[in-house]
Amino acid sequence: MNQDLSDGLFAPRPPADDGQGGEQAASEASRPMTRRERRDAEEHQGHRRPGRKRHPLRSALIILIALALVGGAGYAALGGLSGMLPKIGFGSEAPADYEGPGSGAVDVVVREGQTATDIGQTLVKADVIASAQSFVNAANADPKAASAIQPGSYELREKMRAADAFAWLANKDNRTAAGVTVREGLWNSEIFALLAEQTDTPLADYKKAVSAGIGLPKEARGNAEGWLFPSTYQFEEDASAAAQLKVMVKRMVSELEKAGVPRDQWERTLTIASIIEGESGSSDRDKVARVILNRLDGGNSETNGRLEMDSTVHFIYQERGKAGTTDEQRSSSSPYNTYKVKGLPPGPINSPGAAAIEAAENPASGDWLYFVTVNPDTGETKFATTFAQHQKNQKQFQTWCSENKDRC
Numbered sequence: 001m002n003q004d005l006s007d008g009l010f011a012p013r014p015p016a017d018d019g020q021g022g023e024q025a026a027s028e029a030s031r032p033m034t035r036r037e038r039r040d041a042e043e044h045q046g047h048r049r050p051g052r053k054r055h056p057l058r059s060a061l062i063i064l065i066a067l068a069l070v071g072g073a074g075y076a077a078l079g080g081l082s083g084m085l086p087k088i089g090f091g092s093e094a095p096a097d098y099e100g101p102g103s104g105a106v107d108v109v110v111r112e113g114q115t116a117t118d119i120g121q122t123l124v125k126a127d128v129i130a131s132a133q134s135f136v137n138a139a140n141a142d143p144k145a146a147s148a149i150q151p152g153s154y155e156l157r158e159k160m161r162a163a164d165a166f167a168w169l170a171n172k173d174n175r176t177a178a179g180v181t182v183r184e185g186l187w188n189s190e191i192f193a194l195l196a197e198q199t200d201t202p203l204a205d206y207k208k209a210v211s212a213g214i215g216l217p218k219e220a221r222g223n224a225e226g227w228l229f230p231s232t233y234q235f236e237e238d239a240s241a242a243a244q245l246k247v248m249v250k251r252m253v254s255e256l257e258k259a260g261v262p263r264d265q266w267e268r269t270l271t272i273a274s275i276i277e278g279e280s281g282s283s284d285r286d287k288v289a290r291v292i293l294n295r296l297d298g299g300n301s302e303t304n305g306r307l308e309m310d311s312t313v314h315f316i317y318q319e320r321g322k323a324g325t326t327d328e329q330r331s332s333s334s335p336y337n338t339y340k341v342k343g344l345p346p347g348p349i350n351s352p353g354a355a356a357i358e359a360a361e362n363p364a365s366g367d368w369l370y371f372v373t374v375n376p377d378t379g380e381t382k383f384a385t386t387f388a389q390h391q392k393n394q395k396q397f398q399t400w401c402s403e404n405k406d407r408c
Contacts, residue, residue, distance in 0.1 A: 021060045095133035100164050102128070102157030110169065112151045113251060116140075119149070123165055127158050134162035138281035145170040149230040151234040153177035181236035182248070184353035185277040188225050189318060191351065195244055209228070214245040217253060219267045226270045226348020227252050252351075259357050271344050273352035281379030284371070285356055289363035290362030291371055291383065297345060302369055302387060307338035315349035323376045323408050325403065372397050376407070 024403070082227040108121055108125045116139035120132030129135055139146040152175035156165055168174050180198040182191055210224045220227050228245065229252035236245050252270075261269045272292055280288040295303045312327045316334045330337065336345040352360075368383040370390035374397045384390040401408035 021333070029201075055381070072296055090275075095137065096130040097134040097162050098130050098159040100159070100161035102160035106156050106157045106158055108154050108156055109226050109234055110149060110151050110154065112179075112231060112247065114151075116146055119169070120162075123162075126156075128156045128160055129162045129165050130159075131162070131192050135166055136261065138163045138166035142166075142170075148172065150175065151232050152179045153234065172270070176179070177234070177305075180234045181232040182228070182230045182351070184230045184356065185274075185350045186230065187315065187318060187350050188228060191228050191329070195241070199235060199244065201241050201244070202380055206245065209240070209242035209245055212242060214242055215249045219263070221267075223347050224249070226274050226351055227361075228351045230351050249404055255357060257353050261355070261357070261361055261363050267347065269357065269360050270345065270348045270352065273356040274348035274350045274361050275311055275345075277308055277352040277356040278314070279309060279373075281373075281381060282355065283379075284381045284383075285359035286362065286364040287366065287368065287383055288371060288381075289359045290366050294367065294369055300369065305342040306340075307344070309338050312338045312349055313335045314346050315345075321407070323373070324397075375400055376404075 010254055011181065015400060060289050107129055108122060108126050108128060110122070114122075116136045117132055120129065120135030123129045123135060124132050148171075149169045150172050152172075154169055156168060158170075172178075180195060182194060186194070192203060195206065196203040202311055214224065216222065216224060216227055224245070227250040231248075231251060233244070233247060235247070253266075256266050256269065259269075272289065275292060276285050276288050292307060292309075294300065295307050296305060309327045313329050313332065313336075314320070314322075316332055316336050330339040333340070335341055336349065338345060366383070367385050370384040370387065370393070372390065372393045373379060373381045374393060377400075382393040382396070384393055
């Protein structure tokens, strides 16, 4: 049908013959058509209203324009926020770095407990490198070498490449001063003598410092034994005895926290760790820890709660160099004599290292009650669950002693 669109949209519908007479039809024909009626009329006549038909290209164009407007608004919003958002490194510039190889000579001190960032900042202050971040990046690229950097004094050049400075520090042979190394398992008396000799500090100053206060936690009850962490330290040239010991105590507290030891267990853990340090080789620490805990069990009828450890007896007499103990020594009335006194001694018997602390906190699984180092030269240690088994192992130790009488 070729009817004009205007007719289809606006002309009144012809009256319908519904069988109810012409009057009703005329009345309906005289009133205006509703929108729905007009739409029905268009569909009936095969027409569509203008503006409703949209070409696919036109629709696509409208969508693109809308996206562009939204995207533009978003870009503007991000542009306004860019000054407040952190830079996340999309194409970020590399940290400042010198071309190297550098010149002159600069003395730098790496101190105990410093991180890569700390060392990097020290190098920047000395104008050895251009930025701490460039040093941190070099350390992150080679974690094994980073862990090899030791406290001490080093001579470097000014304006070095960060990677070159890092490689230089990672080689311990480049230390000009190695600092003071306190090994694991030493008694405080030995530590004081070592520090006095290495730092030219009067020996008497260390005992005075402990009495005056060196930052011991309340758990130590004023006793510094066991609270001086063994490591390599680079103290200030004029550091007093108190300053040196404070650094060591602070490091021990840090190690206990790092190992996850609850504070109310610090003293107990250090005591157990010190016995482990005095009794075992590196491969048996966790097993020795288990023996200690098994023997402390009050329900154990074989040991009745006694540790019977030679290391605690050696602590009483402050003597080194002999394997085993004598009958006379084991008869001591000291509370540290674990052959006579049940349970743990009153406190640590030496300064344990991180590995011994870890073993005390995480002992091996087993039901051993006895152990003996059958060959002190190699550290070979044998463990037993019964006294009969232990006696067989002791015979091997006695054989070693018969061949090394000056050491037993």
